[in-house]
Amino acid sequence: MGLVQGTLDMLILKTLALQPLHSYGIGTRIQQISTGVFEVGPGSLFPALRRLERSGLIRAKWKTSDHNRRARYYGLTDSGREKLESETREWERQTAAIARILREGSHA
């Protein structure tokens, strides 16, 4: 299923709020949590990561991890955390509003 522009950014931020992850990890995590509804391929994942990194919302570090493998781990910055909170609030406000409209519509 395709994602609304900007939604992917929010999902990535949310995923990284729990713990730093590498790119593949982020992709699979989003897929898992959404129980397979959202499938995030590298073609959209990497540009999104790049975009977020560029605007200072996430920060990447090379880390040697499990099985002695080097990987680029992404973590939230402070402004990323703030952004996530405000985006989440905004999202909730909007979805609630849309839900209300849809309900009203069905009564009519």
Next chain:
Amino acid sequence: MHNILAGLRSLFRRGEESREMDEELRDYLNRSVEDKLRRGRSAREARVELASFEPVKESMRDAGWESTVESLWRDLRFGARILIRRPAFTVVAALSLAVGIAANTSIFSVFDALMLRRLPVSHPEALYTLQRHEGQMTSDAMSYRWYERFRALNNVFADAAAITNEDRSNVEVNGVRDERQVQVGLVTGNYFAVIGAEAAIGRTFTASDDVTAGGHPVVVLSDQYWRKVFGGDPSVPGRRLRLNQTTYTVLGVMPRAFSGEWVGRPTDFWIPISMLAQVLTELPPDPVRGGRMNYVPLVRLRPDVSGRQAMAAVAVVYQDIWKERLGANPSPEMIRQARQSRLDLVPAEYGFSPQRAALSKPIAILIVSAGLLLLITCANVANLLIARTAGREREIAVRLALGGGQARILRQLLVESLLLAALGGALGMLFAVWASGALLGLVATGPAQMGGGITPDPLRLEVHMDSRMLGFTFALSLVTGMTFGIIPAFRASKGFNQRGADGLARRGFLGKSLMVTQVALSLILLIGAALFSRTLHNLQTQDLGLDRRHTLLAWTSLRQGARIFDRASALFDQVPDRLALLPGVQSSSASVYGLLNGSESAGVDAAVAGQPLTASDDAKVLSDLVTPRYFESLELHMLAGRDFDARDDAHAPRVVIVNEALARRFFGRSNPVGQRIDFGSVASNRSIAGGPLTGRTFEIVGVVADSIHVRPRDRSRMMIYRPYRQDPAHLVSMCVVVRTVGEAGPMIDKVRQEVRRIDSGLPVLLVDTVDQQLSDLLVQERLIATLSGFFGGAAVLLACVGLYGLVSYSVAQRTNEIGVRIAVGAVRAHILRLVLGETLRLVGAGIAIGVPLALVATRAIAAQLFGVGTSDPVSMLCAAALLSAVAITAAWIPARRAASVDPVTALRSE
């Protein structure tokens, strides 16, 4: 901020970043593959989805702004390589762009210098002048008394200066007389403070240097005059300059950019107006206070005052002036005139220029023509580009297939176009620097009438490469590049997706319509060029009513100090007689205004037996004062009555000779000789020969044939001639007519020397043949004819290149088809005819579209034409024939190539 820093960092760490990107992607891939294997897929299957990183990497790069900069740079380098690889195309395209851009830039530079430059002074926007509109007359000048009353308006004006400009040619520096005419600015002491200019060397004069009449012999030099006459001596303050009988001390030199308030006619030096009587010694005493109406006010508004407020204040004063003028018992005529009069406050931030109005129409015509030429250039280059991008079909297809987006390819092609335009612009700039000099030379020559004498009147403007010219060229190149680049680029970036016959046909159509447009526009330029050159030819060769090859005109000014002016009458007696004695001279005589001096004299009203003939300007009568045998020297036939002779002096009855036009208008078929006629002018404040003739009656003693008198375009203006002895006060200048036995040209120097021998103080302004004089008056016509001819030529050349390119391209495209035709038995001549016929059809379509457009366009230039209609069939036919001939020539080579196609090779190449 973060974004910018990160962008810059990645821009400079390109290699490292790319490695990191690779590593991260590889890591992703490995994990993905492991994951899939774990879920039981085959290794091969697992790897499939990530076959190529490149698009991913590309989109990662695109996520940051720096990628745009970087890829632009890449596009630029790529574009440059492409252009270098096709030198022939690049040179042809850049050269044609250069011609188009240079034409526009050089015309812009002249336009800019004449019209768009503010005076180089502090706060020029606060400068205004006062313009009187009285009846049909408009004037910047007024009397000194009026100026003083306006100056007193210190609640709206910070201050006001008065200027009166005069030509002098009796300046001495170091005891050496300067033969040239100099432009003297006689200005009030506050002039420099009002206009807002300071001296570059020494100081300017101030109000305290302009207090007592005749008491301030000081002078401020212009930079040009300082360089020319004082050799740029930096210690010039304190040096001397002599004019008439007065020696002036140099106070300072103005900056180079400042040449006074007249654009195109720079002032050479400035003298306080209190010295007016010493500079213009020929004037009656107390010229400043006297009724002279030659003072141009220049006012500076107070900073807190709007133009509207100042206007209101000025109007009140002007009304008061009129009330006093009308007095207690005004005549109905005066009241009517008062009603038609008003005074305007006119912004002077761009200075004044007498040439501005005269040149605005020709410059407008040239700007439009240059614009058309540039459009033609765009169509031409666009066509070349289409043919060329078509050759790059494969390259572009590959790039599209490799994931290069349409936008990227569009951008790449546009960058190439802009690069080409920049190249053309740079070349064009070089051409333009040269061309604007040449253009100024064309505008510059030509005489103008000044204060009763003729002066060679160069439009003295400085045009040099500066930020404005550079900016204009840059902007023009940018627009040009976008214009010619956008269509081919757009087509290439998407058109190649839909390949096949349809695409090819459409490409052909686009190229052809561009070609048709080009032909149509070229035709308009060519028709314009033909009309203008026929106009010039008609004006130059028209029947003047004079013998143009055996007549010399020697112009002198008698208003050069009292010594000369007091002798004016004697000089009128002496000079023609002495010149008549020169070997090779048949006869010689003189008049005040001469002929073909190009002036716009106002003329006077005339009445016969109290029956006036006034109103429109062309009903005004021009007048001149002449010596006996004037008409004989000009070979103008006396149609009735007698010529003036020695009897017609100050004591004799006042007599006139009228020309045929006047006789016809006032007397119809009856004989005017012996009749009486009144001349008068209430409205005119101009000095005309004979002055205000109000209510003066003359007896007509003769009728003379018409001639082209003042300007080459006015055929039969009504003229009156009067004997010079009957009005000695108005002998302000002298034009000596010298009729030679042989060709007049070689006699010029002899005449000049002889005048000098008669009186070395008499300035000879110009000695020329009637032919040359006429030709000098046709500066504007020649300017337009020359340039439009040049534009037309360039357009033809471009059409030639364009057609050659288009036909070559279509022949190359159709090699197979032609091969087949030949293989199945088509005669080669038939192929030749086929290709040429197609070309002619294109040209025919262009002409069919161009002719109606030209018919509309030429209507706008009707006033500029002479002796030729706007829809002149000869011009149209010539233009169309020339274009067709050029088209066939251009198409001939590729057509021959098509006809010589070897069917075997052609078919094998499929």
